[in-house]
Amino acid sequence: MRHWIKQRMRVTSIALIGYLGLYLLGCQQIHIEFTDSASTTLPQFNNIQAAPVINAMHFELKHSVEQQNYVDGSKLFVFSDPQSGLDKLTLVAYSKQPFANMDVLLAAFEQKRRWLSAKQSLSCADSIRFRPSLHSIAISISCHQLPAEAATLLSDFWQADSFNEIDISNVKRQLKLAKHINAFSGAEIDTVWAKTILGETHTYNQALNDSELADNLTLASLNAVKDKILSQSSWAVLSNQALLSGETGEKSLPNILLSDAVALSVAVNAATDNSDVLPINQPDIALGNQQKNLYIIDAPGSVQTQIRVGYPLARNSSTTATHQKQVILDSSASAQDCQLLASWLGRSFSGRLYYDLREVRGLTYGIYGRCYDNPLSRTIKFYGSTQLQHSGAFIDGVLKHLTLAAYSPVSQAELKAIKTYNSSKLLLRQDNPMALEVDTIRQLTSGYSPAYQQMFADKIAQLNAAELQAIANNVFSRTPYIVIRGDLEKIRQDLQQKLPGWQIIEVSAND
Numbered sequence: 127m128r129h130w131i132k133q134r135m136r137v138t139s140i141a142l143i144g145y146l147g148l149y150l151l152g153c154q155q156i157h158i159e160f161t162d163s164a165s166t167t168l169p170q171f172n173n174i175q176a177a178p179v180i181n182a183m184h185f186e187l188k189h190s191v192e193q194q195n196y197v198d199g200s201k202l203f204v205f206s207d208p209q210s211g212l213d214k215l216t217l218v219a220y221s222k223q224p225f226a227n228m229d230v231l232l233a234a235f236e237q238k239r240r241w242l243s244a245k246q247s248l249s250c251a252d253s254i255r256f257r258p259s260l261h262s263i264a265i266s267i268s269c270h271q272l273p274a275e276a277a278t279l280l281s282d283f284w285q286a287d288s289f290n291e292i293d294i295s296n297v298k299r300q301l302k303l304a305k306h307i308n309a310f311s312g313a314e315i316d317t318v319w320a321k322t323i324l325g326e327t328h329t330y331n332q333a334l335n336d337s338e339l340a341d342n343l344t345l346a347s348l349n350a351v352k353d354k355i356l357s358q359s360s361w362a363v364l365s366n367q368a369l370l371s372g373e374t375g376e377k378s379l380p381n382i383l384l385s386d387a388v389a390l391s392v393a394v395n396a397a398t399d400n401s402d403v404l405p406i407n408q409p410d411i412a413l414g415n416q417q418k419n420l421y422i423i424d425a426p427g428s429v430q431t432q433i434r435v436g437y438p439l440a441r442n443s444s445t446t447a448t449h450q451k452q453v454i455l456d457s458s459a460s461a462q463d464c465q466l467l468a469s470w471l472g473r474s475f476s477g478r479l480y481y482d483l484r485e486v487r488g489l490t491y492g493i494y495g496r497c498y499d500n501p502l503s504r505t506i507k508f509y510g511s512t513q514l515q516h517s518g519a520f521i522d523g524v525l526k527h528l529t530l531a532a533y534s535p536v537s538q539a540e541l542k543a544i545k546t547y548n549s550s551k552l553l554l555r556q557d558n559p560m561a562l563e564v565d566t567i568r569q570l571t572s573g574y575s576p577a578y579q580q581m582f583a584d585k586i587a588q589l590n591a592a593e594l595q596a597i598a599n600n601v602f603s604r605t606p607y608i609v610i611r612g613d614l615e616k617i618r619q620d621l622q623q624k625l626p627g628w629q630i631i632e633v634s635a636n637d
Contacts, residue, residue, distance in 0.1 A: 160620045161489065161519040166526050169481040171539035183549040185583035188556055191566060191576070200384045201362040203566050205559055213272035214366050216563060217280040217383055219359035220262035220570045222501060224333045227351045230340060232258050233300050234348055235265075235283055237292040242282070248275055257564075260330055261501055261571040263355075264364075264563070277383040284356060284390050286349070294345055301340040312432050314635035315423060315611045319434045322421055322609050322633075323505050325411045330503060356394040361387040362570060364563055411438055414604030420521075420621065420628045423611040423635070431517040431612030435524050436507035437601055439464055458574050462582045463597045464497035464506050470536070470544050470594065471495050471527055472508050478531070479508060483523050489516040493524075501572050506601065517617040518624030521608065525625075532602035535591040544594070548586050552579050609633075 194202040225231075235256055243252050250269035257264040265283055267276050282288055308314050321331055339347060363380040414437070441457060471478045472495015479493045493510030512520040536544070555561035556579065569576060614632065621630060 158515045158616065160623075161487075161516045163519050163522045163624055164487065166478075166523070166530050167482045167486045168478060168537075169476050169540065169543075171476075171537075171543050183546060183553065184587075185549055185552045185556075185580070187577060187580040187583075190556070191562060193576075196384065198388050199360055200388050201570070202380050202384065203362060203364045205364065205366045205562055212268045212270060214266060214268045214364075214559075215272060215276055215280065215379065215383065216264050216266035216364040217387060218262055218264045218362040218364065218567055218570070219284070219355065219387070220362065220567065221355075221358045221360065222261070222571065222573075223358055224260040224329055224502065225263070225355045225358070226333045227336055227339060228258055228260060228263065228355070229304075229334050230297075230301065230336070230343065230348065231351050231355060232256060232263070233297050233304075234289055234292065234294075234352075235263075236300070237297055238283060238288060241291055242279060246279070248273065248279070250276070251279060254279065257567075259500075259567075259571070260333055262567050264567060266364075272379065274379060274382075277379050277386070281383060281386040281390070284352070284387065288352070289345060289348055294343055294348060297348070298340060298343045301343075305335075305337075309635065312425070312428075312611055315432050315434060315609060317635045318421065318423055318611075318633055319507070319609045323411075323436065323438050323507075323607055324503055328411075328503070330500070353394045356391050359391055360570075361391070362567075363387075364566060366559070413438055413440065415607045416605065418605055418628045419608075419631050420625065421607075421609045421631050421633045422614055423609075424614040424632055425611050426613055426615065428514075428611070428613050430511045430513055431520070431610055431617060432509075432511045433517075433521060433524070434507055434509050434609045435521070435528075435606050436505055437604060437606055439504040439506060439601065441502070441504045457572075458578055458581065459585075461497065461499045461504065461574075462585055463600075464499060464504060465582075466544070466548065466586075466589070466594065467531075467598060467601060468495035468497045468506055468508075469547055470598070471531060473547055476543055476547070478527050479510075479524060482527065483510075483520060487519075487523070489513075489520045489523065499572070514613060514616050515620075517610070517612060518620040521610070521621075522624045525606070528602040528606060531595070531598040533595075533599065535595040538591065541589070541591050541594065545586050545589065549583065552583050552586075555579070 190206045192204040194204075196202070239254050239256075242254065248269075250267060250272075253266075253268045255266050257266070265280050267280060269276060308317070317335070320328075324331060339351075361384055363384050365380045439460065441460070469477070472480070472493065474480050474492065474494060477495065479495065483489045483493050484491065490510045490512045493508060495506065495508045498505045498507065508524055510520075555565065565579070568574060569578070575581070608628075614630075618630065621628070
């Protein structure tokens with residue numbers, strides 16, 4: 127009986143193993159059916175029966191930000207924010223020249239923030255937040271009633287001994303972990319995109335991701351990074367009316383904070399060698415992808431393809447005071463053109479790409495457009511993800527829409543939708559204290575006029591179909607840059623079939 131049971135178990139095991147082997151073999155041989163290309167489909171903007179008639183939106187700039195300039199170069203901005211019920215204080219270090227190794231400093235600041243939250247009895251210490259860019263870093267705190275200690279907390283991040291209490295080895299681990307997470311999540315595509323669209327030697331691509339510094343970080347080298355940034359910083363404080371009630375003159379909390387920050391920069395300037403500060407390096411890069419190179423990060427086993435399509439845009443620069451004002455005006459107008467193009471094709475739901483590639487064809491969960499306007503670069507990017515079998519059709523669809531926009535004017539109904547979308551954004555930003563802060567910092571780093579939003583609103587109101595098509599032709603008539611991340615072995619043939627004439631080049635974030 128025992129022998130019979132063993133034999134039965136053996137036969138059952140063999141059968142199970144055989145079935146599992148056939149199942150796995152079948153999975154390996156599943157054939158992917160690739161999606162065909164198709165002509166473009168445009169969104170329809172039909173009037174809704176019995177809908178009320180709504181007047182066109184009108185933007186009028188409110189003077190909701192008051193500015194005070196001081197002889198030491200620092201600035202105070204006061205925002206009207208009666209709704210939040212909170213006192214807010216934001217300390218901004220900014221520079222026309224990019225900050226080197228901001229990613230390292232931010233990781234250390236985060237460790238410092240956690241240490242402060244654990245040690246401080248002030249409950250609103252948990253509200254400390256950072257808003258970094260390559261040209262600025264804003265540190266803010268919000269409290270129901272902001273005490274004097276709040277200003278000290280913000281300036282403490284920049285003090286000479288600010289990192290004495292934190293664990294430097296943990297900062298190193300966080301930097302390494304972020305690098306691994308980016309590779310695993312696919313965020314590395316944005317690193318490759320920046321190198322492709324700006325060139326590897328561009329200042330922005332030299333300012334971050336210093337692996338040697340991160341791997342060998344010490345307290346001394348971390349302080350050197352902070353001091354270098356301090357030495358090139360100008361200062362601004364952003365506050366709100368509630369904070370200033372009853373406080374005037376030099377004894378007000380914002381002025382005390384500004385004085386402390388300026389003193390820090392003056393002190394570190396005397397001891398810092400700025401001879402190796404990153405130069406303003408803007409290498410020439412073709413505004414069109416003349417070689418029709420399709421750059422791909424090979425990610426074997428990935429089930430979707432990430433896609434970036436776009437252009438570098440010309441950004442005027444001038445070193446002479448005579449032309450400085452006109453250059454800023456030209457640059458802001460070009461930035462507005464960039465935003466209009468991004469919203470025309472890349473806004474969600476009613477944007478051309480989203481409507482066609484998602485709503486009509488089901489090739490993606492979403493595709494979006496964005497204008498990246500920085501002091502030393504301006505780019506427009508359309509981005510999204512798609513399943514492997516849609517890779518070629520997805521990219522082909524984007525390219526067809528770029529060509530259509532460049533050579534065919536928009537309908538009046540669609541033009542109205544574009545105007546409504548952009549006007550609505552301006553109105554919403556003006557009523558959003560956070561957006562006002564972001565726009566104010568942008569003025570500090572890019573030199574744009576406080577009336578930038580009003581100038582954009584006026585341009586939107588006067589825009590016609592021919593002008594929008596001319597703006598599109600100026601950009602989209604060129605061949606775009608394309609960077610994707612996906613399983614190259616599975617999608618290569620489809621890409622070659624859908625995109626004849628494009629040369630596939632394999633790249634890596636570590637190249």
